[in-house]
Amino acid sequence: MNLYSTAIALLLVCGVSTPAWAKVAVGEPAPDFSLTDSNGKTQTLSQYKGKVVVLEWNNPECPFVGKHYGSGNMQKQQADATAAGAIWLTINSGAAGKQGNLDAAGANAYIAKVGAKQTAYLFDSAGTAGHLYGARTTPHIYIIDAQGVLRYMGGIDSIASTDKEDLPRATQFVPQVLAELKTGKAVSVTTSQPYGCGVKYGS
Amino acid sequence: MMSHPFVSGACAGAALLAAASVAASPVQTDHVGVELVSAATALVPGRSASLGLRFVHEPHWHTYWINPGDSGLATKLSWQLPAGFHAGEIIWPAPQRFDVDGLFNFGYSGDALLPVQLDVPASAKPGSAVQLAVEARWLVCREECIPGKALLTLDLPIAGEAAIDPRWQAGFAAARAAQPQPGRWTGTAHERGERIEVTLSGSVADLPSDPALDAFVIQRQVVGYAPPQISRGANALTVSFAKSEYFTDAPAAIDLLLVSGVPPNVHAWSAHAPLDATKPQP
Numbered sequence: 001m002n003l004y005s006t007a008i009a010l011l012l013v014c015g016v017s018t019p020a021w022a023k024v025a026v027g028e029p030a031p032d033f034s035l036t037d038s039n040g041k042t043q044t045l046s047q048y049k050g051k052v053v054v055l056e057w058n059n060p061e062c063p064f065v066g067k068h069y070g071s072g073n074m075q076k077q078q079a080d081a082t083a084a085g086a087i088w089l090t091i092n093s094g095a096a097g098k099q100g101n102l103d104a105a106g107a108n109a110y111i112a113k114v115g116a117k118q119t120a121y122l123f124d125s126a127g128t129a130g131h132l133y134g135a136r137t138t139p140h141i142y143i144i145d146a147q148g149v150l151r152y153m154g155g156i157d158s159i160a161s162t163d164k165e166d167l168p169r170a171t172q173f174v175p176q177v178l179a180e181l182k183t184g185k186a187v188s189v190t191t192s193q194p195y196g197c198g199v200k201y202g203s
Numbered sequence: 204m205m206s207h208p209f210v211s212g213a214c215a216g217a218a219l220l221a222a223a224s225v226a227a228s229p230v231q232t233d234h235v236g237v238e239l240v241s242a243a244t245a246l247v248p249g250r251s252a253s254l255g256l257r258f259v260h261e262p263h264w265h266t267y268w269i270n271p272g273d274s275g276l277a278t279k280l281s282w283q284l285p286a287g288f289h290a291g292e293i294i295w296p297a298p299q300r301f302d303v304d305g306l307f308n309f310g311y312s313g314d315a316l317l318p319v320q321l322d323v324p325a326s327a328k329p330g331s332a333v334q335l336a337v338e339a340r341w342l343v344c345r346e347e348c349i350p351g352k353a354l355l356t357l358d359l360p361i362a363g364e365a366a367i368d369p370r371w372q373a374g375f376a377a378a379r380a381a382q383p384q385p386g387r388w389t390g391t392a393h394e395r396g397e398r399i400e401v402t403l404s405g406s407v408a409d410l411p412s413d414p415a416l417d418a419f420v421i422q423r424q425v426v427g428y429a430p431p432q433i434s435r436g437a438n439a440l441t442v443s444f445a446k447s448e449y450f451t452d453a454p455a456a457i458d459l460l461l462v463s464g465v466p467p468n469v470h471a472w473s474a475h476a477p478l479d480a481t482k483p484q485p
Contacts, residue, residue: 021305023448063342063350099347134448136273136306154449160276162342162350191449193423197348198274198306 022132026153026190030144033129035091035122038107043089043120050146052086052181054174056118056156057093057130057140057199059100060110063162064196065138069114071164074139074156077174078117086178088118093130095202100138101125127201137196143177151187152177153194160195230353234264235343239335239355240316242375243365246333249325252365254290254357255316256280256339257374263345267310268298270421272428275308276342276350278317283336287324290337294318296381297462297471300417300430303346307428309419313466316374327361334358373467383460383473390476392457394446399426401442401457401476410440411472413463418442421458424449453478 024030030053032046045053056074059065068074078088094101102110107121124130133142133153143152157170173189180187229238235258242253256278258266267275282290295317298309311317327333336356343349388405401418403410416433420426426444434441442459456477463470 025448061347063348161340162276163340191424191451193449195276196274197344198303198308198346200346201304201306203304 021134024133024142024150024153026150028150029148030142030150031132033124033132035124035129037120037122038102038104038111039120040104041120043122045089045144045148048087049148052081052146052178053144054081054086054088054178055133055142055144056088056090057135057138058090058121059092059094059138059197059200060102060114061100062138062197067162067164067167068139068156069116071167072115073167073172075115075117077172080175081178082117082119084178084182089120089122090116090118091122091124091129091135093124093127093135094200095125095127098200098202100200125202127199130199130201135199137194138199139196140194140199141174143174143181145181151181152190154192155194155196158192160193230355232351232353233343233349234261234345235259235266235341235351237339237341237351237353237355239337239339239357240371240374241357241359241368242371244368245360245362245365246321246323246327247363247365248323248327248329248361250323252321252323253375254319254321254335255371255375255378256293256319256337256355257314257316257371258311258341259314260312260343263312264343265299265301265308265310265312265345266315266341266343267308268419269293269295270309270419270423271342272301272308272310273306274303275310275344275348278339278341280319281338281340283338284321285333285335287326288333288335289322290335291320291322294320294378294382296378297383297460297469298419299466300419303344307430308344309428311466314374315466316371316378318375318378323361329361329363332358332360377467381466381469381471383471386461386472386474388440388474390457390459390474392476392478394453394478395443397446399444399446399457399478401444401459401474402439403442403461403474403476404439407438410435410438411461411463411470413470415463417462418444419460419462420444421460422454423447424451425454425457426450 034044139156159166159170301308340352387409388403392401432443461472
């Protein structure tokens with residue numbers, strides 16, 4: 001191949017730079033992270049080894065998130081999960097200045113207003129945990145078993161919409177996966193297409 | 204079904220407008236204007252007509268293609284038509300790619316029209332008029348997103364002949380120009396490790412030469428939504444996508460669009476590439 005054709009070949013292969021998305025996979029150990037929560041405490045995934053952990057990506061102003069909080073669906077799933085011994089970590093990867101970015105007081109006010117029942121609300125404004133997990137939407141759900149292995153990643157339910165009326169017809173994946181993990185059954189749906197608003201990462 | 208004040212309002216408005224011969228109902232919502240339009244000024248019995256859902260987006264705002272990409276939601280239509288009339292699915296024009304801080308969305312911006320074919324029954328009576336109604340649901344986003352919903356109506360006369368409505372001529376022409384044309388090539392797709400490669404073989408003259416060519420896969424949970432790598436060999440073009448993290452079952456075939464240019468000067472080709480069912484190559 002001469003210089004000319006090499007140059008043409010290089011020109012024709014459209015190299016594209018994308019952010020450093022890590023790749024997590026169901027059946028693989030879930031990567032650890034360390035983030036500060038709305039009460040100023042450090043939260044890591046590894047501190048919850050021995051418990052099932054649900055990760056929920058959140059942007060309070062996203063209409064898809066509003067569907068699940070406005071209907072009480074999310075709070076009920078949080079309450080049921082934590083009552084059954086699971087840990088529920090809500091993560092906000094919205095960058096400073098972007099829609100839905102909150103400070104500690106704002107997050108605690110939001111939790112109180114909607115009656116959220118998560119274990120903790122975590123800030124990830126640098127997008128580190130979001131990129132580590134490949135979180136793309138709000139909501140976006142990951143479920144990690146007591147051994148620290150990722151067992152589910154994807155949408156919160158099976159119907160992509162902003163309409164509360166769709167909730168009764170949709171398969172709610174979080175309670176389904178948690179019930180299957182509890183009884184030692186195989187997880188029947190391990191991935192689904194996440195749907196929602198894009199996570200408001202920084203540039 | 205729940206009653207929505209907005210829809211009820213639109214219904215009342217529609218009733219008021221029902222007497223008019225050609226009454227469109229443009230609805231201005233947050234960051235996008237929406238209306239139901241017809242390519243022609245009348246409907247002809249026994250013929251099909253072109254309707255369109257016209258979106259006029261504020262700058263930087265977009266609505267979505269059938270596959271919205273990393274986030275977002277495809278526009279959905281639900282028709283309420285007189286007996287004997289039938290509306291088809293949206294005939295999706297080629298989408299644009301939007302890069303929102305590393306997340307990729309596929310859809311439409313500016314003045315965009317989604318065409319739909321309406322079949323008019325032969326029994327429709329010239330001299331009468333019909334009201335067509337559609338409930339449209341969409342998501343409009345810049346970075347932030349706002350769901351929209353409206354009942355749009357259009358009253359049209361039934362006539363022996365129909366003239367082109369000059370108001371929407373450019374919009375329908377642009378939507379038609381952006382329709383993917385079947386490519387004259389043979390497509391095959393392969394899983395190669397963490398990538399899905401589609402190879403299109405044909406004569407050089409038939410393969411798009413645009414160095415800024417883009418490609419979009421219609422199915423979800425197959426490929427990632429970042430721009431693919433497109434390379435050219437002798438008589439072939441290879442489009443290599445990262446495999447979706449949500450890939451579960453290999454589809455029998457991958458349906459993709461190749462898109463060149465930007466609106467209103469878009470050229471698009473469709474390709475159907477059976478996925479090689481043999482063992483994935485590393």
